[in-house]
Amino acid sequence: QTVVTQEPSFSVSPGGTVTLTCGLSSGSVSTTYYPSWYQQTPGQAPRTLIYSTNTRSSGVPDRFSGSILGNKAALTITGAQADDESDYYCVLYMGSASWVFGGGTKLTVL
Amino acid sequence: EVQLLESGGGFVQPGGSLRLSCAASGFTFTNYAMRWVRQAPGKGLEWVSTIGSGATTYYADSVKGRFSISRDNAKDTVYLQMNSLRAEDTAVYYCAKGSSPGLYYFDYWGQGTLVTVSS
Numbered sequence: 001q002t003v004v005t006q007e008p009s010f011s012v013s014p015g016g017t018v019t020l021t022c023g024l025s026s027g028s029v030s031t032t033y034y035p036s037w038y039q040q041t042p043g044q045a046p047r048t049l050i051y052s053t054n055t056r057s058s059g060v061p062d063r064f065s066g067s068i069l070g071n072k073a074a075l076t077i078t079g080a081q082a083d084d085e086s087d088y089y090c091v092l093y094m095g096s097a098s099w100v101f102g103g104g105t106k107l108t109v110l
Numbered sequence: 111e112v113q114l115l116e117s118g119g120g121f122v123q124p125g126g127s128l129r130l131s132c133a134a135s136g137f138t139f140t141n142y143a144m145r146w147v148r149q150a151p152g153k154g155l156e157w158v159s160t161i162g163s164g165a166t167t168y169y170a171d172s173v174k175g176r177f178s179i180s181r182d183n184a185k186d187t188v189y190l191q192m193n194s195l196r197a198e199d200t201a202v203y204y205c206a207k208g209s210s211p212g213l214y215y216f217d218y219w220g221q222g223t224l225v226t227v228s229s
């Protein structure tokens with residue numbers, strides 16, 4: 001069974017830079033998994049941030065960026081703001097119209 | 111503006127059934143796959159099911175054989191028929207618009223509808 005791994009929690013200072021990662025329990029994440037990232041605040045629906053590894057969704061500020069770092073997908077937030085405090089989920093496309101989400105990272109800005 | 115409005119959630123006993131609906135607007139419904147994603151209380155997101163623009167269906171192993179996805183292109187609506195419900199199906203169910211072909215992501219999300227399975 002494929003498991004997508006994310007850091008359970010992370011903290012960043014206001015104005016700071018943080019990189020969240022998305023890995024596989026077995027193997028490396030590459031662009032062929034079409035990694036995408038979603039932001040979710042409590043009680044709200046997810047918001048699409050990044051798709052196809054590094055393409056920002058419409059309206060997403062350019063301080064959010066996606067990449068492949070080593071064997072993982074990564075979401076970098078540059079110049080973190082208070083309202084970036086959210087849960088962040090990555091999801092990988094496994095083929096045959098199926099996806100596996102990571103467990104999410106709770107980001108604290110303090 | 112893309113809008114997705116889920117309905118049909120509620121309280122059901124184990125073994126029961128429920129049908130969720132998702133009414134879409136703001137895009138050409140027939141051109142896109144539609145998906146359901148769920149989130150158990152305090153937990154992460156889980157892909158549940160997809161229906162392609164041509165009505166081909168796909169399911170997560172956790173719901174295969176119990177859930178059925180369908181679409182009515184005349185009503186711009188996608189459905190999720192959930193049978194043999196279990197306590198572990200308790201979750202907020204989100205409808206999501208599929209991305210353009212070849213991009214493989216969840217484009218827009220509805221606000222979700224809560225399904226509670228309990229005796």
